[in-house]
Amino acid sequence: MKSPIPDYLNAALEKVRPNEDGQPAQYIKTLANADTSKLAVALVMVDGNVYSAGDDQVEFSIQSISKAFVYAIAIEDAGLEHVLEKIGVEPSGDAFNKLSLHKGNNRPMNPMINAGAIAAHSLVVHPNATAEERTDRILKTMSRLAGRQLHVDEEVYEAELEDADRNMGIGYMLKAAGIISCRPAEVVKGYIRQCSINVNVRDLAVMAATLCNAGVNPVTGETIMPADSVRQVLSVMTTCGMYDAAGQWVSRVGIPAKSGVAGGVIGALPGQVGIAAFSPKLNERGNSVRAVALFEQMSRDMGFHMM
Numbered sequence: 001m002k003s004p005i006p007d008y009l010n011a012a013l014e015k016v017r018p019n020e021d022g023q024p025a026q027y028i029k030t031l032a033n034a035d036t037s038k039l040a041v042a043l044v045m046v047d048g049n050v051y052s053a054g055d056d057q058v059e060f061s062i063q064s065i066s067k068a069f070v071y072a073i074a075i076e077d078a079g080l081e082h083v084l085e086k087i088g089v090e091p092s093g094d095a096f097n098k099l100s101l102h103k104g105n106n107r108p109m110n111p112m113i114n115a116g117a118i119a120a121h122s123l124v125v126h127p128n129a130t131a132e133e134r135t136d137r138i139l140k141t142m143s144r145l146a147g148r149q150l151h152v153d154e155e156v157y158e159a160e161l162e163d164a165d166r167n168m169g170i171g172y173m174l175k176a177a178g179i180i181s182c183r184p185a186e187v188v189k190g191y192i193r194q195c196s197i198n199v200n201v202r203d204l205a206v207m208a209a210t211l212c213n214a215g216v217n218p219v220t221g222e223t224i225m226p227a228d229s230v231r232q233v234l235s236v237m238t239t240c241g242m243y244d245a246a247g248q249w250v251s252r253v254g255i256p257a258k259s260g261v262a263g264g265v266i267g268a269l270p271g272q273v274g275i276a277a278f279s280p281k282l283n284e285r286g287n288s289v290r291a292v293a294l295f296e297q298m299s300r301d302m303g304f305h306m307m
């Protein structure tokens, strides 16, 4: 029997397409000049079925969505206890690029803000690893999560690097606070490289579905990460993944999620389905307007809400 899902996804896209609110990220030209007509969605079931609609082959940089996966890698490489000594798990209530350190112990509030993500990046492989070893480990793992070889968008990387004063500042503050032990500029460059990896919605939905499937990629069958790291990642995605819109997101959509400034959003309903949506225009909180609208609609229609 023909699945009704592709027709449903196409209809869902047409409902949100007229929404012209927001604007693409402005801080680098490559993102500011993105084609704002692009719109795509993909679902990957834990049984490995993949459905997608719209501009599902269009690639864009993964940006902050990478933070969820690099946090998982840091937990695997450094151990959860050590990661928790360096990075908290509380929402910061502030913008993603604020320093937001816990008073007293200087830990970044969570791994989804830049400070926490830069700290997580520094814990990949081991504290004395070279920058190449860390970025290589991250690109390989992201590729296994997506089920195909991914690449860094060098144009995005160079542009982000030109505009990296704030992230460099955060890196040096983290070093001074004793949170990272390696060279700040190298760690920040690596963090920017991880954000510049190109993906499409199908890649992201497979990556999200791997989180839903306790770390096993449901399409390739490969075990990518331990189930307990995945549980930690999904927990932090629930409380901090959509920044200061996390409360509204959990009440309206009801699943762990993570957004990126290029316009991608992933959602993960454990044991069931990984979801990804993409459209470049962002709301004032830095989340894609149409992707958020799509998730809200799909959650209502398909009963994604975990409650």
Ligand code: DON
Pocket: 062, 063, 064, 065, 096, 097, 114, 160, 167, 192, 195, 259, 260, 261, 262, 286, 287
């Ligand atoms: O660190 C930055 O500024 C970007 N490269 C990534 C930020 C991002 O995606 C924030 N998310 N909405």
